Amino acid sequence: MRLFIFTVLLVVATAIEFKVKKDGKVCALLTLNGALDLEATQQETLISKSELKFEKATLIESSTCNLIKLNLTSSAEMWFQFDAAQKDWKVTPVSLFVPESVFGKDVNETDPVTLKASSLELFPQDGYYKCNSASEFSFVPETETVEFNYTVKAKVSDFQIQSADGDDFKTKGKVCAADKKPSEYMCKNGNKTIIMMEGNFTLAITYLNVTGANVTENIIVPAPEDADTEGVCDEKATTESLSIGFFKTWAIHFDFKKKDSNFFISNMSVTYTFDDNLPHHAANGSRTVELPISTEYLKASTKGYYICNSELDKSNEGVTLTSKNFKYRAFDEKSAGFDGDVSECSADESSSSVVPIAVGAALAGLVVIVLVAYLIGRKRSRKTGYESV
Ligand SMILES: *[C@@H]1O[C@H](CO)[C@@H](O)[C@H](O)[C@H]1NC(C)=O
Ligand SMILES: *[C@@H]1O[C@H](CO)[C@@H](O)[C@H](O)[C@H]1NC(C)=O
Ligand SMILES: *[C@@H]1O[C@H](CO)[C@@H](O)[C@H](O)[C@H]1NC(C)=O
Ligand SMILES: *[C@@H]1O[C@H](CO)[C@@H](O)[C@H](O)[C@H]1NC(C)=O
Ligand SMILES: *[C@@H]1O[C@H](CO)[C@@H](O)[C@H](O)[C@H]1NC(C)=O
Ligand SMILES: *[C@@H]1O[C@H](CO)[C@@H](O)[C@H](O)[C@H]1NC(C)=O
Numbered sequence: 001m002r003l004f005i006f007t008v009l010l011v012v013a014t015a016i017e018f019k020v021k022k023d024g025k026v027c028a029l030l031t032l033n034g035a036l037d038l039e040a041t042q043q044e045t046l047i048s049k050s051e052l053k054f055e056k057a058t059l060i061e062s063s064t065c066n067l068i069k070l071n072l073t074s075s076a077e078m079w080f081q082f083d084a085a086q087k088d089w090k091v092t093p094v095s096l097f098v099p100e101s102v103f104g105k106d107v108n109e110t111d112p113v114t115l116k117a118s119s120l121e122l123f124p125q126d127g128y129y130k131c132n133s134a135s136e137f138s139f140v141p142e143t144e145t146v147e148f149n150y151t152v153k154a155k156v157s158d159f160q161i162q163s164a165d166g167d168d169f170k171t172k173g174k175v176c177a178a179d180k181k182p183s184e185y186m187c188k189n190g191n192k193t194i195i196m197m198e199g200n201f202t203l204a205i206t207y208l209n210v211t212g213a214n215v216t217e218n219i220i221v222p223a224p225e226d227a228d229t230e231g232v233c234d235e236k237a238t239t240e241s242l243s244i245g246f247f248k249t250w251a252i253h254f255d256f257k258k259k260d261s262n263f264f265i266s267n268m269s270v271t272y273t274f275d276d277n278l279p280h281h282a283a284n285g286s287r288t289v290e291l292p293i294s295t296e297y298l299k300a301s302t303k304g305y306y307i308c309n310s311e312l313d314k315s316n317e318g319v320t321l322t323s324k325n326f327k328y329r330a331f332d333e334k335s336a337g338f339d340g341d342v343s344e345c346s347a348d349e350s351s352s353s354v355v356p357i358a359v360g361a362a363l364a365g366l367v368v369i370v371l372v373a374y375l376i377g378r379k380r381s382r383k384t385g386y387e388s389v
C-alpha cells in the first residue's frame with residue numbers, strides 16, 4: 001500500500017516532456033505540469049467548467065520547431081508559438097477549443113474559439129526559459145464571444161521550454177523571477193516578507209582536536225542564496241524567529257519579540273556539528289550554544305529597521321558569532337523592507353560623527369585664522385596712523 005502511494009506521488013510530481021523532431025533531430029523541447037482550467041459563463045452565471053490535465057496531453061504531429069502544439073482532448077489544444085525578437089524568442093501561449101465538445105450540450109457553440117495569453121519574458125534563442133514555481137497563463141479570446149464568456153487559465157509548474165537543436169535543455173537561459181534565489185535571509189508569509197536580514201556572518205569555534213589541543217576554526221556563514229533559511233512569522237504574532245541553516249546541520253537561530261512600537265532580538269543561538277568543517281575534532285555529535293545578549297538587544301522601531309555596519313560579536317562556550325554590514329527588520333507586516341526609521345548601533349554612530357567633527361574643527365580653525373588676521377591688520381593700520389571708519 002505504502003509503495004503504491006509513493007508511486008502515485010512520484011508520477012504526479014514528474015513533469016511531462018514533449019520533443020519536436022525535424023529530420024529525425026530534436027529541435028524544440030517542452031516540459032510542464034498542471035492543467036488548463038476552462039469556465040463558461042453567461043451573465044456572470046457559471047454554466048459549466050472543465051479541467052484538462054497536461055499529463056494526458058499528447059504532441060500534435062503538425063508541430064514545428066517554432067510551434068509546439070499539445071492535444072488536450074479531441075477538441076482542445078494549447079500551443080506555444082515562437083516569434084523571433086532580434087536574438088531572443090518571444091513565446092506566446094495560445095489555446096483553442098470547441099465549446100460544445102469541452103463543456104457539453106449546455107454550451108452549444110460548435111465554432112472553435114482561439115485565445116491568447118501574454119507572452120513569456122523574452123529569452124535567448126540558443127537557451128531555455130524556465131519556471132519551476134507555480135505560475136498562471138490567462139487566456140483572452142482573439143475575437144469577442146457572443147453567447148457565452150469563457151475564462152481560460154493554465155496553471156503551470158515545472159515549466160521549461162526551448163526551440164534550439166539538441167536532445168536536452170541547454171545549460172543557459174532565462175529563469176523566471178519567482179525561481180530566483182533570495183539575496184537576503186528572510187521569512188515570508190504568503191507574498192509578504194515579514195523578516196528580512198542581511199549581513200556577513202562568521203563563526204569562530206574553539207574545540208579540542210584529536211591530539212588534545214584546543215584549536216579555533218573560522219567559518220564563513222554562506223550567503224542567503226546558498227543557505228537554507230527558515231522562519232516563523234505569522235501575522236499579528238508578538239514573537240517571531242529566523243534560522244539560517246547551512247552545512248546541512250548547522251544553524252544560527254534568532255528569536256524576535258515585539259513590545260509597544262519596537263522590536264528586538266530576544267534570543268540568539270548557534271548550532272554546530274563536529275563534522276568535516278572542524279578538522280580532526282575529538283568529540284562527535286551536535287551542540288547548541290546560546291549567546292548571552294542584553295535585554296531588548298538591537299532594538300528598532302517597527303516603523304523602520306536596525307543597522308550596524310561595524311563589527312558586532314557575541315561569544316559563549318568557545319563559540320563567537322561576528323557580523324558585519326548587519327541589517328534586519330522583523331514584524332514587517334506591510335513588507336516595507338529596508339525603508340523608514342533607522343536605528344543605528346553606537347559604533348556606527350561614532351564613526352559617522354567623524355565627518356561632522358572634522359568639518360566643525362576646520363570651521364573653528366578658519367574663525368581663529370580670520371580673527372588673527374584681523375587683529376594683525378588692525379595693529380599695522382594703527383602703526384601707519386591710518387584710521388579706519
Ligand atoms: C461577458 O462579459 C462582459 C464583461 O464582463 C459582459 O458585459 C457580458 O454581458 C458578458 N456576456 C455574457 C454572454 O455573459
Ligand atoms: C487529439 O487526440 C484525440 C484522442 O484523444 C484524437 O481523437 C484527435 O484526433 C487528436 N487531435 C489532433 C489534432 O491530433
Ligand atoms: C443554443 O441553445 C439555445 C437554447 O437552449 C438556442 O436558443 C440557441 O439558438 C442555440 N444556439 C446554437 C448556436 O445552436
Ligand atoms: C499579495 O497577495 C494579495 C492577495 O493574496 C494581493 O492582493 C496583493 O496585491 C499581493 N501583493 C503583492 C505585492 O504581490
Ligand atoms: C556580505 O553580504 C552582502 C549582502 O548579503 C553580500 O552581497 C556580500 O557578497 C557579502 N560579502 C562577503 C565577503 O561575504
Ligand atoms: C591539534 O592542534 C595542535 C595545536 O594547534 C596541532 O599542533 C596538532 O597538529 C593538531 N592535531 C591534528 C591531528 O590536527
Ligand SMILES: *[C@@H]1O[C@H](CO)[C@@H](O)[C@H](O)[C@H]1NC(C)=O
Nearest residue numbers: 206207208212213214215318
Ligand atoms: C581547552 O579549552 C577549554 C575551555 O576554554 C579548557 O577548559 C580546557 O582546559 C582547554 N584544554 C587545553 C588542553 O588547553
Ligand SMILES: *[C@@H]1O[C@H](CO)[C@@H](O)[C@H](O)[C@H]1NC(C)=O
Nearest residue numbers: 253255266267268269288290
Ligand atoms: C534560546 O534559544 C535556545 C535554542 O533555540 C533555547 O534552547 C533557549 O531555551 C532559548 N532561551 C530563551 C531565554 O528563550
Ligand SMILES: *[C@@H]1O[C@H](CO)[C@@H](O)[C@H](O)[C@H]1NC(C)=O
Nearest residue numbers: 210274275281282283284285
Ligand atoms: C566519533 O565518530 C567516529 C566515527 O564515527 C568514531 O571513530 C569515534 O570513535 C567517535 N568518537 C567519539 C569520542 O565518540
